[in-house]
Amino acid sequence: MTTGTDHSMGEAIAARIERRWATLSIVIVGVLVGMAAFIGIHQATMPQGHVETADPKTLHLSGEFIESNLGTSVEADGSVTVRAIGQQYSFTPQCVVVPADTPVSFRATSADVVHGFLIEGTNINAMLVPGYVSVLPARFNAPREHVMPCQEFCGIGHQGMWGKVKVIDKAAFSKLSATRRRLTCVD
Numbered sequence: 001m002t003t004g005t006d007h008s009m010g011e012a013i014a015a016r017i018e019r020r021w022a023t024l025s026i027v028i029v030g031v032l033v034g035m036a037a038f039i040g041i042h043q044a045t046m047p048q049g050h051v052e053t054a055d056p057k058t059l060h061l062s063g064e065f066i067e068s069n070l071g072t073s074v075e076a077d078g079s080v081t082v083r084a085i086g087q088q089y090s091f092t093p094q095c096v097v098v099p100a101d102t103p104v105s106f107r108a109t110s111a112d113v114v115h116g117f118l119i120e121g122t123n124i125n126a127m128l129v130p131g132y133v134s135v136l137p138a139r140f141n142a143p144r145e146h147v148m149p150c151q152e153f154c155g156i157g158h159q160g161m162w163g164k165v166k167v168i169d170k171a172a173f174s175k176l177s178a179t180r181r182r183l184t185c186v187d
């Protein structure tokens with residue numbers, strides 16, 4: 001049996017413990033919110049790795065995406081780089097030629113609005129966002145033609161915006177690339 005004093009003392013202890021736990025849980029929530037805020041602010045203020053930019057207003061005037069630099073080029077290590085632009089409502093080049101069985105790096109951007117960059121029959125499916133360079137590594141196993149439709153709605157001409165990727169035999173490609181610095185299959 002407990003006396004009245006014991007009872008109120010027990011209540012006081014219980015209330016104190018309860019307050020302590022309440023304080024602790026508020027502190028835990030506060031720490032978690034603080035951590036989330038710190039990480040978010042930290043990421044927002046740090047430049048992200050591997051983000052390359054290209055000013056859509058001056059693409060045609062200077063830099064990597066001037067017209068004479070578009071198309072396929074062979075790097076010193078034998079890999080291949082394809083530079084392309086999407087604009088309302090076409091791709092430049094309209095027809096991309098690449099060798100089979102070779103590492104290929106697509107570097108593409110948009111000259112106006114957001115376009116889609118999808119190569120049918122592959123896992124390449126990206127957005128071309130004005131201001132940014134999309135870098136997409138690829139490798140094509142065998143000679144074949146792939147259609148390359150714009151898969152991001154970009155205006156009234158969206159349905160008609162598509163190009164193609166022509167994968168040709170490695171030997172045939174090196175013969176072609178010996179004659180020109182930038183290759184396309186646009187006739």
Ligand code: CUA
Binds near residue numbers: 115150152158159
């Ligand atoms: Cu470009 Cu849809």
